[in-house]
Amino acid sequence: MIAREKTVVSALLGLFTLFFLFPIYWTLTTSIKPKGSIIKLPPEWLPLHFTWSNYVEVFSQNHIGRVFLNSLWVASATTAITVIVTALGGYGFSRFKFRGRNLWIYTTIIVRMIPGLLLIIPYYLMFQKAGLLNTLSGLIIVYVTAAIPLAIYLFMGFYSEMPGEVFESARIDGCSEYGIFGRIALPLVVPGIVVTSILVFMGAWNEFSLSLILTFSDDKKLLPLAISSLVQTQKDTPLGEIAAAGTVAMIPAVVLSLTTQKYIVEGFTAGAVKG
Amino acid sequence: MLNANKGSVRAALGLTFAISLVLAGCSGNDNGGNSTTSADASASPTADAGSAVKVEGPTVYGIKLQDMDAGGTLKGQYKGKKIVVATMAGDTEKALKDAATYFEQASGATVEVQSFPAQSYMEKIQLDLQTNHSFDSIVMPVALIHGYAEGGLVQDLKPYIDNKELVSPTLSLDDFIPSLLDIYGNYKSKLVAFPYKPDAQIFFYRKDLFEDPKMKESFKAKTGHELVVPQTPEQMAEAAAFFTKSLNPDSPVTYGYSTMADNTSSRWIWTNRLAAFGGRDVDKDFKPAFNNEAGLKALEFAKDLTRYAPKELLTLGWDEANTLFANGEVAMMEQWPGLIQTVEADGSKVKGKVGYGVTPGGAPTMGGWSIAMTASTDNPELTYKFLEYVTSKDLEVLKIQDKMDPTRTSNYMRPELQQQFPMYQTLLDSLTKGKIMADPDVPFISPKLNDIMESAVQSVLRGELEPQKALDIMDKSFTEEIKGAGIAGE
Numbered sequence: 001m002i003a004r005e006k007t008v009v010s011a012l013l014g015l016f017t018l019f020f021l022f023p024i025y026w027t028l029t030t031s032i033k034p035k036g037s038i039i040k041l042p043p044e045w046l047p048l049h050f051t052w053s054n055y056v057e058v059f060s061q062n063h064i065g066r067v068f069l070n071s072l073w074v075a076s077a078t079t080a081i082t083v084i085v086t087a088l089g090g091y092g093f094s095r096f097k098f099r100g101r102n103l104w105i106y107t108t109i110i111v112r113m114i115p116g117l118l119l120i121i122p123y124y125l126m127f128q129k130a131g132l133l134n135t136l137s138g139l140i141i142v143y144v145t146a147a148i149p150l151a152i153y154l155f156m157g158f159y160s161e162m163p164g165e166v167f168e169s170a171r172i173d174g175c176s177e178y179g180i181f182g183r184i185a186l187p188l189v190v191p192g193i194v195v196t197s198i199l200v201f202m203g204a205w206n207e208f209s210l211s212l213i214l215t216f217s218d219d220k221k222l223l224p225l226a227i228s229s230l231v232q233t234q235k236d237t238p239l240g241e242i243a244a245a246g247t248v249a250m251i252p253a254v255v256l257s258l259t260t261q262k263y264i265v266e267g268f269t270a271g272a273v274k275g
Numbered sequence: 276m277l278n279a280n281k282g283s284v285r286a287a288l289g290l291t292f293a294i295s296l297v298l299a300g301c302s303g304n305d306n307g308g309n310s311t312t313s314a315d316a317s318a319s320p321t322a323d324a325g326s327a328v329k330v331e332g333p334t335v336y337g338i339k340l341q342d343m344d345a346g347g348t349l350k351g352q353y354k355g356k357k358i359v360v361a362t363m364a365g366d367t368e369k370a371l372k373d374a375a376t377y378f379e380q381a382s383g384a385t386v387e388v389q390s391f392p393a394q395s396y397m398e399k400i401q402l403d404l405q406t407n408h409s410f411d412s413i414v415m416p417v418a419l420i421h422g423y424a425e426g427g428l429v430q431d432l433k434p435y436i437d438n439k440e441l442v443s444p445t446l447s448l449d450d451f452i453p454s455l456l457d458i459y460g461n462y463k464s465k466l467v468a469f470p471y472k473p474d475a476q477i478f479f480y481r482k483d484l485f486e487d488p489k490m491k492e493s494f495k496a497k498t499g500h501e502l503v504v505p506q507t508p509e510q511m512a513e514a515a516a517f518f519t520k521s522l523n524p525d526s527p528v529t530y531g532y533s534t535m536a537d538n539t540s541s542r543w544i545w546t547n548r549l550a551a552f553g554g555r556d557v558d559k560d561f562k563p564a565f566n567n568e569a570g571l572k573a574l575e576f577a578k579d580l581t582r583y584a585p586k587e588l589l590t591l592g593w594d595e596a597n598t599l600f601a602n603g604e605v606a607m608m609e610q611w612p613g614l615i616q617t618v619e620a621d622g623s624k625v626k627g628k629v630g631y632g633v634t635p636g637g638a639p640t641m642g643g644w645s646i647a648m649t650a651s652t653d654n655p656e657l658t659y660k661f662l663e664y665v666t667s668k669d670l671e672v673l674k675i676q677d678k679m680d681p682t683r684t685s686n687y688m689r690p691e692l693q694q695q696f697p698m699y700q701t702l703l704d705s706l707t708k709g710k711i712m713a714d715p716d717v718p719f720i721s722p723k724l725n726d727i728m729e730s731a732v733q734s735v736l737r738g739e740l741e742p743q744k745a746l747d748i749m750d751k752s753f754t755e756e757i758k759g760a761g762i763a764g765e
Binding site: 035037039041124125213228230234235236237 | 359363364365366387389390391392393394395399402403406407409474593594597598602611613616617620621622642678
């Protein structure tokens with residue numbers, strides 16, 4: 001019975017793995033197929049011909065390298081600022097009782113519930129006045145603002161999972177509040193930092209609508225915008241180039257998931273779920 | 276306690292430093308939509324600003340481009356100035372950038388081409404036109420340009436053309452295909468744009484089948500008529516029936532007719548015949564002009580064509596419809612000129628087997644893009660010169676490399692181009708005969724009217740609505756929308 005269950009579970013897991021990995025496989029193989037092999041019936045499940053031309057095209061004509069660096073910079077800066085601010089903010093909300101605490105917590109969470117599209121025009125007009133249109137720093141400000149509520153909420157969950165006795169002991173041993181935060185709380189919340197960083201990073205990495213409205217020139221384009229720009233009306237969809245650009249765009253997600261797997265599991269099984 | 280204070284100060288300083296480093300680091304070269312770009316010129320000017328500038332023109336399709344300084348009117352006199360041109364990302368963007376390289380050398384000015392994705396460039400450009408005013412010129416579909424003209428967002432070019440000091444001696448407005456200059460450029464007695472990218476529905480057919488003696492013989496036996504490339508709707512329907520396998524098992528292809536007819540493009544099956552039968556979408560006073568015999572006949576014909584088309588016709592977009600044709604499953608197809616690139620590509624089963632002509636009925640639906648000058652530009656003369664430059668006879672040849680067909684008759688007459696682009700004669704004929712635009716030329720509400728047409732035409736093609744009932748619904752909705760928008764004719 002147990003063996004049969006194991007077989008069923010393994011089969012289901014195999015099916016799910018196939019289901020989730022196939023689009024990635026198809027993107028990768030499409031990116032190295034010549035144009036004539038991409039739309040073919042029956043499809044070429046294994047690429048019979050091989051070419052780098054799609055990559056050459058997106059790097060030389062569409063400047064995907066520069067766009068990648070823009071996205072990397074914006075997403076990294078957004079993540080760094082958000083994590084620094086919210087690791088502190090979440091700690092404050094979680095560990096301290098102060099007047100208006102609940103009001104601020106709910107206010108922060110309510111901000112998260114406002115659909116981002118509603119904010120586009122106000123952002124546009126404000127940034128126009130502030131000279132922040134068509135700047136990567138403007139995008140970082142917007143992304144940080146959008147990410148802070150979720151990140152604070154996550155950090156509150158992570159911190160609240162920590163036993164209060166640990167903090168009490170540190171306090172009795174003479175540790176200051178900042179010392180407790182830096183020496184006790186932060187090391188314990190590393191899985192939470194990793195999970196929050198990944199969520200914030202990927203949020204900024206994949207964002208489209210705001211970057212479309214708030215940036216103009218080629219040298220400020222981010223990846224979702226640049227990939228979207230590959231599609232034209234009344235022209236065959238350049239599936240090879242899109243797959244090549246998509247493969248490049250997948251790199252951070254792959255690197256992050258491979259290098260931080262341990263923390264992700266810890267993080268998701270800790271405060272993130274229970275928060 | 277002291278340590279704790281020091282720690283807190285360090286933490287605060289560290290945080291401040293990190294944030295300022297990030298913001299400072301990423302704000303380099305940021306200047307709110309006005310950053311400068313330097314073109315990588317492939318040829319360099321041979322004189323400084325103020326004196327004559329010699330810009331070496333490239334040789335394109337065997338044609339040595341001569342007029343690279345707008346008839347001698349560009350002498351580097353705009354040095355230090357800059358304009359921003361906005362358009363959709365892709366071929367239009369590339370064509371503008373290619374021309375801008377030479378314009379920068381000749382004028383001394385800097386041109387920044389800003390492009391936005393196909394799905395959202397309209398919203399983005401309109402938002403900027405109404406608020407930020409960072410664009411000097413826009414290249415967009417004709418109906419949108421006319422909407423901006425109605426709203427005062429783009430300006431009349433006539434005063435610049437009338438300025439003898441400014442205008443190029445090689446401008447030659449008469450050289451533009453007359454229907455293009457009229458439909459694309461003119462709006463309420465003003466010339467609000469120059470034609471930039473022409474477009475017309477083309478009739479593609481399987482030349483190998485129509486020229487096959489066996490097919491001709493079989494067609495004659497079945498119909499009593501000669502198999503000819505259809506020029507009338509009746510000929511088209513007869514040929515479509517003959518080549519539809521479900522109606523004629525001997526047909527070498529599955530479908531007699533196809534096109535893209537998803538819910539953004541099905542209306543063109545109707546409009547391709549509407550003008551042919553004497554109707555229009557709207558008249559000069561923005562009143563519906565299709566709820567008549569011509570409209571009914573055209574819609575009934577469109578419904579009739581679905582009998583010879585794939586069952587999934589109403590889901591076919593650009594890629595799907597073209598793939599069906601390129602896979603050799605369809606005998607005839609109405610499509611925009613870009614289909615030729617698909618059918619002549621490696622891997623196409625119909626490569627070298629496709630002919631083209633004006634859509635049966637002789638009044639194809641027209642698309643097209645124009646280039647206009649915004650009302651808010653700070654550099655109107657420079658912007659005008661750019662418009663004039665990129666639409667000039669020689670520079671039009673340059674943009675053919677980026678799949679932008681010419682808008683000037685003289686370019687269609689060049690033997691070099693006729694030889695390399697055999698479809699050009701058909702395109703010229705189609706552009707000359709076209710009367711109805713792909714998007715109704717009604718300011719502000721053109722997309723809404725598209726939706727109304729699509730909904731009604733799709734209902735008819737799906738068999739859910741009788742053609743006359745659909746026309747009544749369209750008529751009523753058009754009238755309400757146009758009245759609601761407060762738009763009046765000249």
